[in-house]
Amino acid sequence: MNINATLLxxxxxxxxxxxxTMRFVWPPIMKAMxxxxxxxxxxxxxxxxxxxxxxxxxxxYEARVNEGRQQAAGIVAQAHKQGVEMIEAAKDAARDExxxMIEAAKxxxxxxREQAREQLKQQVxxxxxxxxxxxxxREVDRKAHSDLLAKISGGL
Amino acid sequence: xxxxxxxxxxxxxxxxxxxxxxxxxxxxFHVDSLVVSVILGAAxxxxxxxxxxxxxxxxxxxxxxxxxxxxxxxxxQVKVVFHGQNDLIAPLALTIFVWVFTMNxxxxxxxxxxxxxxxxxxxxxxxxxxxxxxxxTFAMSLSVFCLMIYYNFKVKGAGGFxxxxxxxxxxxxxxxxxxxxxxxxxxxxPLSLALRLFGNMYAGEMVFILIAxxxxxxxxxxxxxxxxxxxxxxTLQAYIFxxxxxxxxxxxxxxx
Numbered sequence: 066m067n068i069n070a071t072l073l074x075x076x077x078x079x080x081x082x083x084x085x086t087m088r089f090v091w092p093p094i095m096k097a098m099x100x101x102x103x104x105x106x107x108x109x110x111x112x113x114x115x116x117x118x119x120x121x122x123x124x125x126y127e128a129r130v131n132e133g134r135q136q137a138a139g140i141v142a143q144a145h146k147q148g149v150e151m152i153e154a155a156k157d158a159a160r161d162e163x164x165x166m167i168e169a170a171k172x173x174x175x176x177x178r179e180q181a182r183e184q185l186k187q188q189v190x191x192x193x194x195x196x197x198x199x200x201x202x203r204e205v206d207r208k209a210h211s212d213l214l215a216k217i218s219g220g221l
Numbered sequence: 222x223x224x225x226x227x228x229x230x231x232x233x234x235x236x237x238x239x240x241x242x243x244x245x246x247x248x249x250f251h252v253d254s255l256v257v258s259v260i261l262g263a264a265x266x267x268x269x270x271x272x273x274x275x276x277x278x279x280x281x282x283x284x285x286x287x288x289x290x291x292x293x294x295x296x297x298q299v300k301v302v303f304h305g306q307n308d309l310i311a312p313l314a315l316t317i318f319v320w321v322f323t324m325n326x327x328x329x330x331x332x333x334x335x336x337x338x339x340x341x342x343x344x345x346x347x348x349x350x351x352x353x354x355x356x357x358t359f360a361m362s363l364s365v366f367c368l369m370i371y372y373n374f375k376v377k378g379a380g381g382f383x384x385x386x387x388x389x390x391x392x393x394x395x396x397x398x399x400x401x402x403x404x405x406x407x408x409x410x411p412l413s414l415a416l417r418l419f420g421n422m423y424a425g426e427m428v429f430i431l432i433a434x435x436x437x438x439x440x441x442x443x444x445x446x447x448x449x450x451x452x453x454x455x456t457l458q459a460y461i462f463x464x465x466x467x468x469x470x471x472x473x474x475x476x477x
Contacts (some may be wrong), residue, residue: 075360100278
């Protein structure tokens with residue numbers, strides 16, 4: 066144990082080293098470490114936020130897909146119904162049209178038969194008159210016998 | 222060693238444990254302790270300064286990583302023990318840890334290397350481990366002691382410090398006993414700090430010197446295990462000095 070002025074020299078050296086560390090070494094390193102810690106914390110927070118956004122987007126996407134599916138199903142069902150209705154309507158229309166055409170044809174037939182009967186009546190009247198002329202061998206006064214002729218054709 | 226003839230064992234030991242002194246009486250200097258500690262301090266703190274100058278918050282390089290590891294170690298210890306606001310304690314603790322560690326690490330150099338090299342230049346006494354010189358350890362522990370006294374006065378005020386010194390642990394009725402206890406306690410702190418480090422390093426160096434006296438073919442059997450074990454002691458002593466400094470200074474900040 067030999068204590069001497071070395072102690073003073075060492076104490077001064079020590080003081081200088083402590084001052085140096087305190088002034089030039091410690092603060093920048095500490096600051097850098099704190100900055101990095103903050104950056105990492107920010108990064109983790111951003112990742113968390115991103116994850117949350119992603120989850121939200123996924124939910125929204127699912128909801129939209131479901132909505133779309135429902136809409137599509139509704140549209141298909143409606144189209145199906147509409148199709149059935151249209152077929153029914155077309156069937157009805159066709160039936161009506163057919164009935165109407167049958168009706169018209171019947172009517173036409175009836176009318177033509179009536180016409181033909183009228184013609185036949187007239188022709189029968191003319192023939193009867195001609196026959197009567199032949200029998201009487203003389204001119205029958207049409208005007209004088211128009212009552213008779215009308216009676217004959219009415220009797221047909 | 223430079224005498225030309227083989228020295229006896231005790232001459233060899235004494236030679237290795239003698240500082241290279243300049244001057245007479247108290248006003249003499251141990252040149253070896255001063256030179257080695259200053260060179261080591263300049264080298265290691267210069268390196269840390271180089272790292273601190275271009276420190277970045279991004280991905281750290283290996284040197285920055287290493288320095289940050291040290292800083293983090295010291296900072297976490299300070300945060301655990303000391304709960305006040307003080308910009309000195311953490312850098313002080315880092316300085317102590319790093320400086321004491323590097324000075325202790327000189328012990329790992331073979332005992333004859335530096336004296337042998339320096340003997341070529343006419344330097345005949347050289348103790349290469351500064352912490353085996355009590356001047357070095359006391360310089361640090363007494364600096365810490367002064368800081369303890371300073372912070373006791375600064376934080377508690379003269380009255381508060383006196384009250385604490387006289388009132389604890391037995392109450393004001395036994396003020397003289399308390400004061401005596403406190404004086405013993407406070408003087409024991411720098412003494413134990415300095416002597417613990419000095420004693421460990423001195424004993425370690427002594428064992429290395431004794432091992433060096435053995436025939437060269439058996440030296441490795443003892444030298445290697447002791448050197449490996451000494452790595453632990455070097456680190457542990459630096460760590461203990463740092464931790465106790467933090468504890469003492471935080472005690473100076475807190476009232477009983």
